[in-house]
Amino acid sequence: MDSDMSSIGSPQSWEGRCLQPSNEKELHEAMNLVFDYRGDVTIQLKKGEQVVGFVFDRQEEAPQPYIQLFLPGDQHPRMVLYQDVAGIEFSGQDTAFGRSWEDWAQKWKKSESSS
């Protein structure tokens, strides 16, 4: 499990990684990554609760910055304040990863040659 943000760099995908931001700057960086991620995440709240869902909104310039998630099965979004976040896990599949044009072209070539 990763926890030190400075040691992570920029992996090809964040899937399976965990972050525990230790200051406000790291928290904002982590929330930007969560907002960009195209899979579900697990947010560990300081009060002990875990929230699992897809982050679709980030309001970092609000007086109290927050994100909004859709939780599987819930009709309405859930709001989580930045200040309540203890840790983040990129727990769901990264749905944008491994779908490059090159990947597809290789698959295309393979199916063409086998047919």
Next chain:
Amino acid sequence: MSVPVSQMYTVAHYALSQHLRGVKRYPLVMMLEPLFRCNLECAGCGKIQYPDHILNRRLTPEQCLAAADECGAPIVSIPGGEPLIHPEMPAIVEGLVRRKKYVYLCTNAILLERKLQDYTPSKYLTFSIHMDGLKEEHDHAVCRDGVYDVAVKAIKAALAKGFRVTTNTTLFNDAAPARVRRFFDEMMELGVEGMMISPGYSYEKAPDQHSFLSRERTHSLFAQLLAQRKRSWQFNQSPLFLEFLMGKREYECTPWGNPTYNIFGWQRPCYLLQDGYVSTFRELMEETEWERYGSGRHEQCRDCMVHCGYEASAVKDTFSSWGGFFGTVRATLFPNAV
């Protein structure tokens, strides 16, 4: 002229009214995305990379119609996802047509032929078929063999039933001008009302980041495509926007021109960038810091020349100055004049 006179009149009346009332920012085309689920996985598309529980969400007809009422734009474009997957799409379209909105239902046409019976031909309803080139290029772009043939068959069926049909084409940096010009011939021979073309935009999350166009390449490509334009080619878009693509005009982006509403709410700032959501159209228009976006102001807007940002700029130009108006008349009547 590919756009019907009644539609041109509606848009002209709307834009002029806004201008005369001194409204600085007004929507022209509402982008309504009732779902993200699609039956294709195109390599250039960044709209469908979501977990299943997000792809399974849909806007209800009531939500769609309330958003259209709130927005007030005279044209509603319904992309997605694939809108024809939505089981309540006929009710959504019917409600919009009842409100006299000009609806462009964007589809890859895989389901179109079998769904045609659910719709009624109307001057307010156009099926806008995703076609990215001739058979080889289109099947390549949509990552599936045979889709071009299915779409052509569906276009013929829709035309035979009296529906308005246009095509919409996204061009990437591998586009061969001669092939694209042949594609224009082929679409017009099919009998479509008009074509819409646009350069691809590098979605932040689109898997294929290498195939998108820089501004210089866009100018060069569209200048080649649209030089010595054939009289038979009809484009269902502003002639000034086409001149912008060719590098003959400069425009600033009008991100509020095509506001986007989807399962997450009203998308800030535009159809292509996701910088957060608000729950009302009023919040979108009044609370978005528009000056942060556009070429030269936002990194992700640098090379964007997509119609959802710039076609509204061209339309505004037409109705806000005599130069723009006469430029539109000239570009419509004499598209090959220098």
